[in-house]
Amino acid sequence: MHLSQHILKKAGILAGFLIFSMPLQADDLERRQAELKSLQSQIAKEQNVLKDASKRREKLQALLKQDEQAIASVAKAVKETRASLKQVDRKLEGLKGRSEELNRLKASQQATLSKQLASAYLAGSHDYTKMLLSQQNPAKVERMLAYYQYLNNARMKAINELKLTMDELRQNHAEQIDEQEKLTALAAKQQEQSKRLEAEQSQRQATIKELQKTLSSRGAELEQLQIEEASLKRVLDQALKAVKDSPKLTGLASQRGKLSWPTKGSLSESFGAARSGQIKWKGVVLSAPEGQDIKAISDGKVIYADWLKGFGMVLVLDHGHGYMSLYGHAQALLKSPGDLVNGGETVALVGRSGGQTEPGLYFEIRHKGQAVDPATYCKR
Helix, strand or coil: CHHHHHHHHHHHHHHHHHCCCCCCCCCHHHHHHHHHHHHHHHHHHHHHHHHHHHHHHHHHHHHHHHHHHHHHHHHHHHHHHHHHHHHHHHHHHHHHHHHHHHHHHHHHHHHHHHHHHHHHHHHHHHHHHHHCCCCCCHHHHHHHHHHHHHHHHHHHHHHHHHHHHHHHHHHHHHHHHHHHHHHHHHHHHHHHHHHHHHHHHHHHHHHHHHHHCCCHHHHHHHHHHHHHHHHHHHHHHHHHHCCCCCCCCCHHHHCCCEEECCCEEEEEEECCCCCEECECCCCEECCCCCCEECCCCCEEEEEEEEEEEECCCEEEEECCCCCCEEEEEEEECCCCCCCCCCCCCCCEEECCCCCCCCCEEEEEEEECEECHHHHCCCHC
16 A cells, blocks of 8 residues: 555544544543644645656656657667668679679780780781782782781770770779778768667666656556556557558458567567556567567558557557557667558567567557457467
8 A cells, every 4th residue: 555545544544533532631632633634744745745756757758758769760770771781782792793704804805905916916017008019819919908807807896895894994993992981981870870879778778767766666557557558549549540441451360370470589478468457468578689670460551650658669550451460669660650561571670668678579469449369360
C-alpha cells in the first residue's frame, strides 16, 4: 500500500473514532484532534509529492522521447552511410578490375602496333614513285599499292584503338581517385556518426536512470503500464479508422503458420503471459542484437511510424481485411506513413527504445483491433 493511502486510512480510522467513541475528556479530545490535523497535513504533503513525481515522470518521458528520436535519426544515417560505403567500394572494385583489363589490352595493342611498325620499316626501302616509273608489270604495282594501303589502314586502326584505350585508362584512373575520396569521406562520416550515436545513447541511459527512480514503487509501475497500454490502443484505433481498404492487400488469414518472424532472435516474452498485475502481454518480445534488420511479415502499408510512450519507436503496417502488425522498441524506423512495403522488406532496426535496458523487438499482430498470438501466423 502506498504511503498516502496508509496515512489516509489511518486518518479515516481516527476520524471515525472521534465521531463514534465515548465522550472524551477535553485534553484527550484536543490531542486526538491535533493528531488528526497532523495526519491530514501529512496526506496533503504526500499528495503534493505524488503530483511532483508525476510531473517529473512526464518531463523525463518527454526527454526520453527526444533522446530516442535522436538515436533513431543517427542510427538511420549510419545504416545509409554503410550502404553508401558498400556501393562505393563495389564501384571502386569494378574500376580496378576494368583498369587491369585495359592495361592488358594496352599491352596487346602496343605489341601489335610494334609489329606493324617493324613491318613498315622493313618495307620502307620501296619508293612508290620509282615503282610507278619503272617498267614493272602494272598489275603487280597495283597489288603492291593495295598491300601498302592495307598495312597503313591497319596501322592507323591500331593507333586509334590504342588511343581510345589510353583515354579510357586515364578516365578510369580519375574515377578511381574520385571514388577513393568518396570512400575516405564516408568512412570519416561513419566514424563521426558512431560517436554521436554513443553520446546519444549515454544521454538516454542517464534519462532512464532518473525515470526508473520515479517508478520505484510497484503501484507507480503498474499505473504507467496501464497508461502505455491505453495509449497504444488509442493510436491503433485511430489508425484503424483512418485505413482505407486496398485491393492489393489481402490480409493474413491465408498465411497462418506460413509467415517468417520479423527478425531472428529468441522469444523472451510470450503472448498472453502475465506482465504486471492483471496486465498481460498482447504481443511477444524477441531478444535480438541492436541494429539487426526488422522485416515486414507480409505486404502492407505503413499507417504509423513514430515514438510511443512505453513502446519507443513504433511502426504499424496495415495488411488489409482488418489485419495489422506492430513493431516496437526499434532503434530506427526506415519507412514513413503511406509507404507501401513488400513482405520481407526491411522496415526498421532492432533497438531498445521505450526505456528498455536490453535490445529486442516487441511484435504484435492484430485483427480488427484485437491482439492475436503471432505464433499462430509465424512459422514455429
